[in-house]
Amino acid sequence: MSASSFLQEVAKRRTFAIISHPDAGKTTITEKVLLHGHAIQSAGTVKGRGSNQHAKSDWMEMEKERGISVTTSVMQFPYHDCLINLLDTPGHEDFSEDTYRTLTAVDSCLMVIDGGKGVEDRTRKLMEVTRLRTTPIITFINKLDRDIRDPMELLDEVEDELNIMCAPITWPIGSGKWFKGVYHLKNDEITLYQPGLGHTIQEVRTIKGLDNPELAEILDEKELADLRDELELVMGASNEFDQELFLAGELTPVYFGTALGNFGVDHVLDGFSQWAPAPQPRTTHEREVVASDEKFSGFVFKIQANMDPRHRDRIAFMRIVSGTYSQGMKMKHVRIGKTISISDAVTFMAGDRERAEEAVAGDIIGLHNHGTIQIGDTFTQGEDLKFSGIPNFAPELFRRIRLRDPLKQKQLLKGLVQLSEEGAVQLFRPLENNDLIVGAVGVLQFDVVVARLKSEYNVDAIYESVNVSTARWVYSEDAKKLDDFQRKVSLNLALDGGDNLTYIAPTMVNLNLTQERYPDIEFSKTREH
Numbered sequence: 001m002s003a004s005s006f007l008q009e010v011a012k013r014r015t016f017a018i019i020s021h022p023d024a025g026k027t028t029i030t031e032k033v034l035l036h037g038h039a040i041q042s043a044g045t046v047k048g049r050g051s052n053q054h055a056k057s058d059w060m061e062m063e064k065e066r067g068i069s070v071t072t073s074v075m076q077f078p079y080h081d082c083l084i085n086l087l088d089t090p091g092h093e094d095f096s097e098d099t100y101r102t103l104t105a106v107d108s109c110l111m112v113i114d115g116g117k118g119v120e121d122r123t124r125k126l127m128e129v130t131r132l133r134t135t136p137i138i139t140f141i142n143k144l145d146r147d148i149r150d151p152m153e154l155l156d157e158v159e160d161e162l163n164i165m166c167a168p169i170t171w172p173i174g175s176g177k178w179f180k181g182v183y184h185l186k187n188d189e190i191t192l193y194q195p196g197l198g199h200t201i202q203e204v205r206t207i208k209g210l211d212n213p214e215l216a217e218i219l220d221e222k223e224l225a226d227l228r229d230e231l232e233l234v235m236g237a238s239n240e241f242d243q244e245l246f247l248a249g250e251l252t253p254v255y256f257g258t259a260l261g262n263f264g265v266d267h268v269l270d271g272f273s274q275w276a277p278a279p280q281p282r283t284t285h286e287r288e289v290v291a292s293d294e295k296f297s298g299f300v301f302k303i304q305a306n307m308d309p310r311h312r313d314r315i316a317f318m319r320i321v322s323g324t325y326s327q328g329m330k331m332k333h334v335r336i337g338k339t340i341s342i343s344d345a346v347t348f349m350a351g352d353r354e355r356a357e358e359a360v361a362g363d364i365i366g367l368h369n370h371g372t373i374q375i376g377d378t379f380t381q382g383e384d385l386k387f388s389g390i391p392n393f394a395p396e397l398f399r400r401i402r403l404r405d406p407l408k409q410k411q412l413l414k415g416l417v418q419l420s421e422e423g424a425v426q427l428f429r430p431l432e433n434n435d436l437i438v439g440a441v442g443v444l445q446f447d448v449v450v451a452r453l454k455s456e457y458n459v460d461a462i463y464e465s466v467n468v469s470t471a472r473w474v475y476s477e478d479a480k481k482l483d484d485f486q487r488k489v490s491l492n493l494a495l496d497g498g499d500n501l502t503y504i505a506p507t508m509v510n511l512n513l514t515q516e517r518y519p520d521i522e523f524s525k526t527r528e529h
C-alpha cells in the first residue's frame, strides 16, 4: 500500500461501540446498522431464535439459551465513503469488564436511550467509562413509535445526569400513535415515518422546509403552527453542534427515531461518517502512537473462545493502533520479546470471519491464540512499546471452586489460568493454602466458567462459598515494607492469574482497617494488564 493510500484508508475508518442500558434497543439498532451497511439483507436474523441464521453476534450456546449477548463481536462494513468497525458490547448487567475493555478499543460511541425511560443506571456507568478516554458520543433516542417522555425533558436529563451538552440534530414530530417523523435541524428537512417497514431499508419521503405546502398532507394548521413554535424554542434553547466540543466529549449530537421501525438509523450513521473521529492516538508507557505512523502497532483487548462452533479455537482481538497489517508479516510480541510471523489473522468483514490480507489502523483483527497471548499485550514492528489503560477490575463476587473428580487438578488449574488470561474470570490462589478462588464482577461469569471448564477442559467443577468479599492489588515502592506486610497478613494474601500479589478481605471493615494499619502499601481497585 502506498503512503498516500494508507493515509486515505485510515481516514475512512470509524471504529465505535454501542452503549446502552439493557432493553433500550442495542441489539435492534445493531441489526439495522448492519442492514444499512449491507452486511445483512433483512432484519430479524440477529436475534431470530431456532434457526441457523442465529449467528452474527450470538455465538455461544449459553447466549442462545439465555438470549443475552455474552461475547463481544466485531463487524466491519462500508457506509458511504467510510469503513465502519462496529464493536458489540454485552448489554447484560454482567460481564461489564469485557465491556469496559472493549471501550478502550473504540474511537467513539453510540449511546442508545429508551425515550420512554430516559437515562438509566447502566448508561450512567458506561458513560463514566467513556470519560476515562474522552470518547466522543453520538446519542440516539429510541422507541419513538411508542409514547416517549417530553423530548426537551429528556435532553435536560442527559445534560444533568451525564454531564454532557446536547445538540439536537433531528427533532421528533409527535410520538407513539402520533409519530409523524423527524425534522432535521441542519438540513431544514422533514423525514416522514411510515410504520411497519422496519425489516428493510425504507424508501423515505422527505419534505424540504417548514413552509412547504406538502406539509398540509400530514399536519393540520394548528399542528403545523405548534411544530413551528416548538422548533423555534428548541433552536433557541439548545446548543448548536460544535465539532471541537464533540471531539472533546463535552457535547453530543442527538437523534430521534425508532430502531424497530428502522427509522432515523441512517441519520445516525450519517453523523458518524461526517463527524466521528478517524482512528485516534493511543498512549504507551514510552510515547504516544498516532494512527498515521507507518510502523504497525496494536494491543489485545479481548480473548474469546468458541466464537463459532466450526472453528474451535481462541481468538485474541487486537485493535490496530498504527500502520498496516499484511498477511505473513512479522510482528514483535513485546511482553515475551519474541518476533512471530502472522499468516492467518482474521477480519470481521460483514460479520463473517475471513482471512485478513490487509488491515490498517482503526481495524480489529483476530489472532489465533495458543496460550501465549494475554489481554493487554502489545504487538509492534520491532519497537518495545507497552500500551496503557487496559484495566482489570477488582471483582465483587468470590467463590471457591472445587473438582468433583480430584484427579483432574492439573486440568482445572490450566483451564482457570487460561480463562483468567482471557478475562472471563479472575483467579486467586491464597499463599497459605491450596484453595482456588474465582472472582467475578457479574454473577453470570461463574456459570460461564463452569460450562467452559466442562466443554473445553473436560473437568467437572462445582462452587462453594468462601469468606472473601473484596480484593485489592497491593504494591509498595519499599520492598522491605512489602515484605513485612506480606509476613504479617499472609493469611489474607493471594496471587492472581498473572501472579500479582492481592489482598483478599473477608469484609470491607477488615480491608479499611488493614489499609489504615499499612499506610505505605498501595491498595488498588484496578490493575493494568
Ligand code: G4P
Binding pocket: 020, 021, 022, 023, 024, 025, 026, 027, 028, 029, 047, 091, 142, 143, 144, 145, 146, 257, 258, 259, 260, 261
Ligand atoms: P438491548 O439489546 O438493548 O437489550 O435491546 P433489544 O434490541 O433487544 O430491544 C429490547 C426490546 O425493545 C425488544 O423487545 C425490542 O423489540 C424492543 N425495541 C427495540 N427498539 C424498539 C423501537 O424502536 N420501538 C419499540 N416499540 N420497541 C423496540 P422484546 O419484546 O423484549 O424482544 P423481541 O421479542 O421483540 O425480540
